[in-house]
Amino acid sequence: MGELAASQKEHLEKTLRELAEGARARLPEIAKGNRDGALLAMARLLEEAWPEVLKANQEDLKEAEEAGLSRAKLDRLALKDKDLRSLTEGLRQIAALPDPLGRIEGLSKRPNGLRVGRMRIPLGLIGFIYEARPGATVEAVSVALKAGNAMLLRGGKEAFRSNQALVSLWHRALREAGLPVEAVSLVPTTEREAILAMCRLELLDLLIPRGGEELIRLVQREARVPVLAHAKGVNHLYVDERADLDMALRLAINGKTQRPAVCNALEAVLVHERVAEVFLPMLEKAMRERGVELRACPKALPLLKEAVPAQEEEWDREYLDLILRVKVVSGLEEALEHIARYGSRHTEAICTEDPKAAWRFLEEVDASLVLWNASTRFNDGFQLGLGAEIGISTSKLHAYGPMGPMELTTTKWVALGEGQERE
Amino acid sequence: MGELAASQKEHLEKTLRELAEGARARLPEIAKGNRDGALLAMARLLEEAWPEVLKANQEDLKEAEEAGLSRAKLDRLALKDKDLRSLTEGLRQIAALPDPLGRIEGLSKRPNGLRVGRMRIPLGLIGFIYEARPGATVEAVSVALKAGNAMLLRGGKEAFRSNQALVSLWHRALREAGLPVEAVSLVPTTEREAILAMCRLELLDLLIPRGGEELIRLVQREARVPVLAHAKGVNHLYVDERADLDMALRLAINGKTQRPAVCNALEAVLVHERVAEVFLPMLEKAMRERGVELRACPKALPLLKEAVPAQEEEWDREYLDLILRVKVVSGLEEALEHIARYGSRHTEAICTEDPKAAWRFLEEVDASLVLWNASTRFNDGFQLGLGAEIGISTSKLHAYGPMGPMELTTTKWVALGEGQERE
Known part of the structure; x- marks a missing residue:
């Protein structure tokens, strides 16, 4: 780390801020839009454009092999035809789940006649930092998007071309469904510095790191925004x-x-x-x-x-x-x-x-x-009936256990009045 | 800051760790114990021992006056007889609220017969950093304890003697109700360094700062544990x-x-x-x-x-x-x-x-x-019907809005099986 010159660091921070601001500005559209339509379009596009994705993946694999990546890591990096099946099945299953948004829970009347309740809303803009497996670019986005969130992705360096190909499919799917492409962005650099820049990006509502213990600890130490992470499973x-x-x-x-x-x-x-x-x-x-x-x-x-x-x-x-x-x-x-x-x-x-x-x-x-x-x-x-998950949280706040679409929402209070004032 | 020698800093960190470990070890007893009994005992003890509390408060006020504290700050520091009424009323109201713990929500049977649901549990050990008002030593603990949590308090320097007097009443109330006194601790020093030490105390499940913008920002920047804080209200x-x-x-x-x-x-x-x-x-x-x-x-x-x-x-x-x-x-x-x-x-x-x-x-x-x-x-x-609050969260994770006893709980998954294995 610390490999970037100050001017490059500034440029990276500016890029992230612009991506985040672009996404935040479109959050209401994403929440109101045809999110299930985008998930179904993505499943179809993956089937149609799978050769393009594989081509990008081959280039990643070639470079990783030359760089001497371990057998196990190459295996995690490689996309196979069975991945296509599990990814498209996953997308269609998630599209079929009930919409977690829009309900007002517990609407009740206070003694002064004010009706108050909690409206289920997206968390907002989620940062996702992950390691080699490119399938996560499909799975994590699908869970976040189902719940109306935008996502800023920072994938592993080795999978950069595969992730680019998958994010460009996401953009086609979003366009087809009439949703803004700002809903999904990939950090456009492989520099490790980008992890730290995301930790400090205060425009994020949540940061989810997924990977080895070292990555999780780094993010927990550096983050200035809320983090949901899983520790090891002993x-x-x-x-x-x-x-x-x-x-x-x-x-x-x-x-x-x-x-x-x-x-x-x-x-x-x-x-x-x-x-x-x-x-x-x-x-x-x-x-x-x-x-x-x-x-x-x-x-x-x-x-x-x-x-x-x-x-x-x-x-x-x-x-x-x-x-x-x-x-x-x-x-x-x-x-x-x-x-x-x-x-x-x-x-x-x-x-x-x-x-x-x-x-x-x-x-x-x-x-x-x-x-x-x-x-x-x-x-x-x-297995627990959430329909999908983006990871398992071992921190007690907000979500303790697997995080499905519902765990990527929150509630805000709404109050419906007739002119009530506080006494 | 940075006023403490390394050996003193180490001593402070050790003290906090011991208090936290002591509290963590007693969490199951606190959750199972007669928490409402402790709240009611505290209300009675406050009435009985109010002169003791006022005496400690007078000493704090005298020192603060000599140190040249502003009129407004002295006013916030001073305990008045109307505080006794509002504190005891608050305690009795919170004791009368339904117990937020123990329910298993949404218990349902999976296709393999496994019954899964979410059990409502305390968050665990909560760190609370607050400024001058000593009444918070009663109010915040009562909300946390209602929900089965232990609390580590770091109050304002000016209110140290008042807070000590109130915490010693909490200890009497806990003992009367058969609960461990480790449920409530006051950081035994007025050093500002204690704030940073709490930010880094990984044994905390949650840290709640309550006070001016500067304090909130400091905690958000330095914390290595989850934080619920409120920004200003524009x-x-x-x-x-x-x-x-x-x-x-x-x-x-x-x-x-x-x-x-x-x-x-x-x-x-x-x-x-x-x-x-x-x-x-x-x-x-x-x-x-x-x-x-x-x-x-x-x-x-x-x-x-x-x-x-x-x-x-x-x-x-x-x-x-x-x-x-x-x-x-x-x-x-x-x-x-x-x-x-x-x-x-x-x-x-x-x-x-x-x-x-x-x-x-x-x-x-x-x-x-x-x-x-x-x-x-x-x-x-x-006003929104939570019965009490410990602050208003403007971060979306976990609790967005006022935090009452229910907001200081979480759920863990439970699964009741008959020998089910994963296929």
């Missing part, structure tokens, strides 16, 4: 003394192995000491068959054949890999304490047949989703 | 061509003069050019009788006898005084543009008998409260 399953152990095993397997590299995957199992002797060998066998390495606390180690000791400093780690921590606890109390200390407020689960233990867990654990007898993998906008 | 009344001009006059008088020094007072009137010739002389006469100075745009000036020209740079100013800006506009369109440019998203009103103009105004104006035929003075938690 997610636990507590196997209670009254758990159905077969169910607990299935939940552990599903949580850890169904898709290990995502934020709602399971990272640690806490086992009640009264069932540890039976459960831990079951868990070890199942995990070994699936190539999962176990790292265990001192009490669990003697009950496991191949586990290695877990280091103190790794109890709050998110592996995103086939590694699972195991800890024996004296009961619900110790499980709650452990989660409060090492959890990341993302997703926490209990497996038990005891409703009293379950409700205490559900009520006391502070996490965006708390589950009873279900897999941590359900912390997802589609 | 509030307009648009008098439409189809306004009932007598009503418009009453609303202008009420907005400007009923309590000029508060954030929901009126600062500017926009008048449709077709009614300006009739309305402006009415307005001038009424305002002159009430000692209000008019500052006018070039089109309004010839229609007014004593108004002075409004300077370009004052159109976004909050006078908090008996001064009113007047501007003639060509119609609704220009009024909307003017408000979008100079308004502060606080409170905006239209006076008209034309529902079409009214609804366009209600829908398009971006402000925490938009009124039709009613005074801007209604932007207030009690």
Whole structure:
């Protein structure tokens, strides 16, 4: 960072300000316009112009390969035909969702006859900072636009041409639906400085960073505007003394192995000491068959054949890999304490047949989703019924959990009077 | 600032961290405990121990007087017997409000049988930074505690002894109700450095600054945690061509003069050019009788006898005084543009008998409260039916408008399963 000369920095800040002002001026039109029409047009245009998009993506890939990007990163950068299907399906699903805007909630009459209520409105202009995957250029915009917001995008440097191609399709879709193209803009530079400039752009109503821990921390540290971000998912399953152990095993397997590299995957199992002797060998066998390495606390180690000791400093780690921590606890109390200390407020689960233990867990654990007898993998906008999501917030303000179209709205108060004055 | 030595700064940070950790550890008990009991005990203790509080307040006043504090500031610092009545009434009213916590909203069954919903929970630990008025030590805590939150207070330097006395009463009230005293803490130093330390205290779920523009801006610039703050209230009344001009006059008088020094007072009137010739002389006469100075745009000036020209740079100013800006506009369109440019998203009103103009105004104006035929003075938690408030947010995230107990809660997702795994 700090690579730009002062004059270039000024130019960048001016460009962002102009894009933001242009978008803000059109917000009422966007809220009133045919937003679902734009989503459907985008689905059709993606199908028609997919070769153009792929061509831009190929150029990005070529350059990224030459720059020596890792295999995993190249894989995330590459658009495939199955992406076309999932993107167009997503757009059509979101277009079919009910409109989150326009309702007046709780309209009620005050003693002086003034009618007051809350009108559901867009947040306004949302900044979105993301990393390599170009599909997000379609998905994130579709959720924001459904809720009547404008969006200023700053995608990963490697995906710049792909993102340009997709944003130019968005502009065609917006025009077809009679909406202003200012609703979607791509920051027209790949300089990293643009991230800092967005953090300081006070014309944004909200800034959403999506990517690695380093990016999220940078944005949280530098932002002068409200931020919704997700921290890592250090997610636990507590196997209670009254758990159905077969169910607990299935939940552990599903949580850890169904898709290990995502934020709602399971990272640690806490086992009640009264069932540890039976459960831990079951868990070890199942995990070994699936190539999962176990790292265990001192009490669990003697009950496991191949586990290695877990280091103190790794109890709050998110592996995103086939590694699972195991800890024996004296009961619900110790499980709650452990989660409060090492959890990341993302997703926490209990497996038990005891409703009293379950409700205490559900009520006391502070996490965006708390589950009873279900897999941590359900912390997802589609799974919880939001229809779509732009990320999972682990900050409690505004939206705690997956953020769908409704989470990208707010309410303002409206008051309908007949000349009321304050006494 | 920067007056503290590094070792003192470290000590301050450590103290804050310990207070915050102490509070966080007791959050489940606070949420489950007899919060209304603590509010009622506080009301009774205030009545019993009022002389103690006044004694501490006298000491604060004496020191402040010696330090040469302005008359207005001394007045805000001084506790009077009418404060006792309003504080105890407020506590009893808030205790009587329904409990915002514990409900599970929208519990519904997903296709796989998983039952999901949102459980209403406290935000957690709230930092509150405020200036001289010691009554806020009672009011703000009562709103936060009603919603199950713990609070870390940093009051004004001048009110330190008063705040200490009030917090020690809170501790007695909490103990009487069986709640942990960690629910309410006062930062035990008057150093300004404590503000910065709170801005960086990542154990806070929310930081609320309440005071002058300078304090708010400092906190917004420095905070590493979510902030809910209110900007100034640059509030307009648009008098439409189809306004009932007598009503418009009453609303202008009420907005400007009923309590000029508060954030929901009126600062500017926009008048449709077709009614300006009739309305402006009415307005001038009424305002002159009430000692209000008019500052006018070039089109309004010839229609007014004593108004002075409004300077370009004052159109976004909050006078908090008996001064009113007047501007003639060509119609609704220009009024909307003017408000979008100079308004502060606080409170905006239209006076008209034309529902079409009214609804366009209600829908398009971006402000925490938009009124039709009613005074801007209604932007207030009690007036809108929240029962209490801790301030008025002009940021759109989480709470846009007055913040009552419900606005100091959030929801987490809960999922009740029977062993569901993700496919």
